[in-house]
Amino acid sequence: xxxxxxxxxxxxxxxxxxxxxxxxxxxxxxxxxxxxxxxxxxxxxxxxxxxxxxxxxxxxxxxxxxxxxxxxxxxxxxxxxxxxxxxxxxxxxxxxxxxxxxxxxxxxxxxxxxxxxxxxxxxxxxxxxxxxxxxxxxxxxxxxxxxxxxxxxxxxxxxxxxxxxxxxxxxxxxxxxxxxxxxxxxxxxxxxxxxxxxxxxxxxxxxxxxxxxxxxxxxxxxxxxxxxxxxxxxxxxxxxxxxxxxxxxxxxxxxxxxxxxxxxxxxxxxxxxxxxxxxxxxxxxxxxxxxxxxxxxxxxxxxxxxxxxxxxxxxxxxxxxxxxxxxx
Amino acid sequence: xxxxxxxxxxxxxxxxxxxxxxxxxxxxxxxxxxxxxxxxxxxxxxxxxxxxxxxxxxxxxxxxxxxxxxxxxxxxxxxxxxxxxxxxxxxxxxxxxxxxxxxxxxxxxxxxxxxxxxxxxxxxxxxxxxxxxxxxxxxxxxxxxxxxxxxxxxxxxxxxxxxxxxxxxxxxxxxxxxxxxxxxxxxxxxxxxxxxxxxxxxxxxxxxxxxxxxxxxxxxxxxxxxxxxxxxxxxxxxxxxxxxxxxxxxxxxxxxxxxxxxxxxxxxxxxxxxxxxxxxxxxxxxxxxxxxxxxxxxxxxxxxxxxxxxxxxxxxxxxxxxxxxxxxxxxxxxxxxxxxxxxxxxxxxxxxxxxxxxxxxxxxxxxxxxxxxxxxxxxxxxxxxxxxxxxxxxxxxxxxxxxxxxxxxxxxxxxxxxxxxxxxxxxxxxxxxxxxxxxxxxxxxxxxxxxxxxxxxxxxxxxxxxxxxxxxxxxxxxxxxxxxxxxxxxxxxxxxxxxxxxxxxxxxxxxxxxxxxxxxxxxxxxxxxxxxxxxxxxxxxxxxxx
Numbered sequence: 001x002x003x004x005x006x007x008x009x010x011x012x013x014x015x016x017x018x019x020x021x022x023x024x025x026x027x028x029x030x031x032x033x034x035x036x037x038x039x040x041x042x043x044x045x046x047x048x049x050x051x052x053x054x055x056x057x058x059x060x061x062x063x064x065x066x067x068x069x070x071x072x073x074x075x076x077x078x079x080x081x082x083x084x085x086x087x088x089x090x091x092x093x094x095x096x097x098x099x100x101x102x103x104x105x106x107x108x109x110x111x112x113x114x115x116x117x118x119x120x121x122x123x124x125x126x127x128x129x130x131x132x133x134x135x136x137x138x139x140x141x142x143x144x145x146x147x148x149x150x151x152x153x154x155x156x157x158x159x160x161x162x163x164x165x166x167x168x169x170x171x172x173x174x175x176x177x178x179x180x181x182x183x184x185x186x187x188x189x190x191x192x193x194x195x196x197x198x199x200x201x202x203x204x205x206x207x208x209x210x211x212x213x214x215x216x217x218x219x220x221x222x223x224x225x226x227x228x229x230x231x232x233x234x235x236x237x238x239x240x241x242x243x244x245x246x247x248x249x250x251x252x253x254x255x256x257x258x259x260x261x262x263x264x265x266x267x268x269x270x271x272x273x274x275x276x277x278x279x280x281x282x283x284x285x286x287x288x289x290x291x292x293x294x295x296x297x298x299x300x301x302x303x304x305x306x307x308x309x310x311x312x313x314x315x316x317x318x319x320x321x322x323x324x325x326x327x328x
Numbered sequence: 329x330x331x332x333x334x335x336x337x338x339x340x341x342x343x344x345x346x347x348x349x350x351x352x353x354x355x356x357x358x359x360x361x362x363x364x365x366x367x368x369x370x371x372x373x374x375x376x377x378x379x380x381x382x383x384x385x386x387x388x389x390x391x392x393x394x395x396x397x398x399x400x401x402x403x404x405x406x407x408x409x410x411x412x413x414x415x416x417x418x419x420x421x422x423x424x425x426x427x428x429x430x431x432x433x434x435x436x437x438x439x440x441x442x443x444x445x446x447x448x449x450x451x452x453x454x455x456x457x458x459x460x461x462x463x464x465x466x467x468x469x470x471x472x473x474x475x476x477x478x479x480x481x482x483x484x485x486x487x488x489x490x491x492x493x494x495x496x497x498x499x500x501x502x503x504x505x506x507x508x509x510x511x512x513x514x515x516x517x518x519x520x521x522x523x524x525x526x527x528x529x530x531x532x533x534x535x536x537x538x539x540x541x542x543x544x545x546x547x548x549x550x551x552x553x554x555x556x557x558x559x560x561x562x563x564x565x566x567x568x569x570x571x572x573x574x575x576x577x578x579x580x581x582x583x584x585x586x587x588x589x590x591x592x593x594x595x596x597x598x599x600x601x602x603x604x605x606x607x608x609x610x611x612x613x614x615x616x617x618x619x620x621x622x623x624x625x626x627x628x629x630x631x632x633x634x635x636x637x638x639x640x641x642x643x644x645x646x647x648x649x650x651x652x653x654x655x656x657x658x659x660x661x662x663x664x665x666x667x668x669x670x671x672x673x674x675x676x677x678x679x680x681x682x683x684x685x686x687x688x689x690x691x692x693x694x695x696x697x698x699x700x701x702x703x704x705x706x707x708x709x710x711x712x713x714x715x716x717x718x719x720x721x722x723x724x725x726x727x728x729x730x731x732x733x734x735x736x737x738x739x740x741x742x743x744x745x746x747x748x749x750x751x752x753x754x755x756x757x758x759x760x761x762x763x764x765x766x767x768x769x770x771x772x773x774x775x776x777x778x779x780x781x782x783x784x785x786x787x788x789x790x791x792x793x794x795x796x797x798x799x800x801x802x803x804x805x806x807x808x809x810x811x812x813x814x815x816x817x818x819x820x821x822x823x824x825x826x827x828x829x830x831x832x833x834x835x836x837x838x839x840x841x842x843x844x845x846x847x848x849x850x851x852x853x854x855x856x857x858x859x860x861x862x863x864x865x866x867x868x869x870x871x872x873x874x
Contacts, residue, residue, distance in 0.1 A: 276343035
């Protein structure tokens with residue numbers, strides 16, 4: 001157990017915080033200064049006086065929440081200084097614009113992984129190896145039962161799933177920012193010939209990605225008044241929030257699927273209520289987390305976002321890595 | 329059929345939720361495959377091949393040994409997955425595919441009749457090597473089925489009923505006939521499949537067909553307006569509803585779910601076949617306490633229901649009794665259109681005859697239900713309240729002049745159940761579930777107050793909706809005081825209404841009381857822990873009832 005004083009980054013009110021710079025990382029409540037690792041809503045909160053984020057994250061955020069926020073835009077690798085602490089952003093491979101954040105103070109390096117993955121993703125910069133003394137890593141999928149298939153295999157499975165049911169309308173639920181665009185990018189590299197539609201929330205993000213120069217397959221925006229026959233045999237991307245409730249009544253003769261890393265476990269798949277699950281994730285799997293821990297050359301590792309007990313014990317027992325826990 | 333082909337069928341069925349769509353998939357599978365493949369698919373999907381060759385624990389140990397994997401890590405994974413076969417399948421991923429080896433496409437016949445049974449003849453080292461070898465030569469997407477067959481945990485969400493329906497639709501023959509054909513020792517072969525889809529129905533099959541069941545409605549107050557003499561009163565037993573058919577020498581036991589359960593209750597089939605007449609009886613099957621002449625709880629019955637071909641020991645340990653309450657057919661004559669009061673006379677007369685004229689004694693396994701004769705509605709209520717004493721759930725009230733129709737028709741039968749006993753208790757422990765509930769805290773323990781302390785009095789795991797389970801799981805994770813293995817002790821904060829069937833003194837429990845069938849009936853978010861009941865309240869409840 002460590003005391004807060006000697007740590008550059010600590011855990012405060014459920015958030016990562018750098019006291020020396022008085023700066024928060026992805027805070028869940030309004031603060032003075034907030035570093036934003038990426039544009040997903042569970043990493044962003046309204047009302048902060050000033051935000052810091054990469055160019056892409058800033059553009060995506062403004063598209064989602066409006067121009068009415070003060071963001072300092074940064075390039076990957078660009079350093080800035082607050083109270084003598086050097087801060088810089090590096091690609092984390094999670095979604096477009098996503099980043100790790102490194103702090104350097106008195107020659108001590110701290111790295112916050114942000115949400116990350118090592119897998120190939122045509123819609124964002126690949127994870128960049130950054131050396132550090134202290135690593136604070138996410139561990140959403142920190143168990144060895146999580147091992148991702150190659151993305152193109154999943155894309156082919158999705159293509160087959162739709163093509164093999166030509167009489168059905170195939171509804172694929174996925175997060176509207178990041179996952180949807182990654183899937184579209186991958187599906188365009190398969191021989192899928194059918195029509196693809198996107199829900200409005202996804203369509204908006206697709207356009208945003210395109211404007212930022214990302215190669216996304218053109219899709220049609222799904223309209224509620226679409227004739228049911230026209231949708232037969234096509235693939236429709238929808239946000240998960242619409243999977244329960246009356247929205248599905250707009251369609252007839254459907255099959256449903258959810259694209260998420262959790263779908264690799266049968267019990268979770270069955271419980272989710274979707275017909276099918278595609279285990280594709282924008283987070284690192286077990287091997288991915290271990291690789292990042294090793295490549296970062298960190299002597300000390302903290303975990304957050306996930307159940308880290310097994311992962312910590314494994315690293316201590318097998319890899320002799322010092323795993324630390326935040327004082328909460 | 330090859331393991332590969334079957335894995336594909338499993339995958340297809342596993343990624344469909346709708347029953348109708350599953351039936352369609354099965355139908356088109358049966359149409360497009362060879363009889364021998366179909367026969368194997370039916371054999372495995374109906375769980376007839378579910379034999380445990382090695383335990384889940386053994387499988388996990390083996391994996392740990394071969395791949396030098398810490399046992400505790402496998403156990404942690406198991407908590408998330410809830411199935412040993414699946415955990416090992418997930419952990420095997422990317423471990424076994426070597427490009428040099430040619431992947432095998434083993435047939436189910438070879439796997440189930442040769443490879444796996446031969447494992448038991450090997451010593452441990454040879455056995456482990458053999459399993460490792462199979463893992464390393466099987467394609468990755470066949471691992472799950474292989475591991476599941478090995479551990480005898482094959483469940484796909486395809487019930488025997490679904491298979492029955494699919495075949496019934498395929499050849500356009502009633503489900504009851506298919507059920508009858510699927511009964512017994514189904515062995516995968518071309519012949520057994522051809523027999524299943526034979527369009528000619530033989531006499532024996534026709535003879536086994538049950539009538540649609542008549543079901544009781546919930547009691548309605550307006551019945552009080554009628555004369556008590558218009559009704560027949562029976563105890564409401566909590567067993568399995570059975571239509572017992574004997575026609576031309578053959579006995580069939582049908583449940584309300586159209587399931588033929590002859591194999592589970594062979595002693596009843598045997599005894600009834602000695603009766604000279606042909607008949608169809610409607611009644612309840614129970615585990616019977618012959619000393620006190622009352623039924624045991626349903627929980628005791630549950631210990632027998634799922635045992636196919638129970639041993640003699642089991643038959644003696646859990647003695648069954650069939651309580652008939654209606655006669656629907658006698659010597660080929662359908663008497664369902666006759667008024668209940670007259671059917672009852674027939675039932676009593678024939679029962680008397682069978683008791684005296686049948687060579688073997690039948691009264692140790694078959695009786696007709698006693699009638700109750702309350703003199704007015706007030707006394708009927710008293711009877712209802714007393715139903716706990718003989719382990720019944722209340723009363724069944726039947727219109728004496730009604731005929732036996734089908735379904736839940738109004739104005740014929742009513743169930744008048746005694747109110748469940750309830751206490752408000754505080755959640756103090758939670759434990760992880762398994763199977764479909766893996767990764768969620770779904771087994772709960774509840775406590776009552778005694779001298780300002782909370783004393784555990786019951787555990788329950790049913791009664792919450794899926795949404796509530798998820799919500800409670802979240803709360804549990806945030807409010808854990810301590811972890812002991814899979815169990816967490818919790819901050820006493822949540823109050824639940826617990827209903828149960830019976831309450832009695834028990835020296836084995838710290839609380840001094842034991843309750844039967846505790847279940848959650850309400851999440852009392854409106855109450856705080858000081859509003860929860862005390863053990864004192866529980867004792868009072870016990871006094872009131874006895």
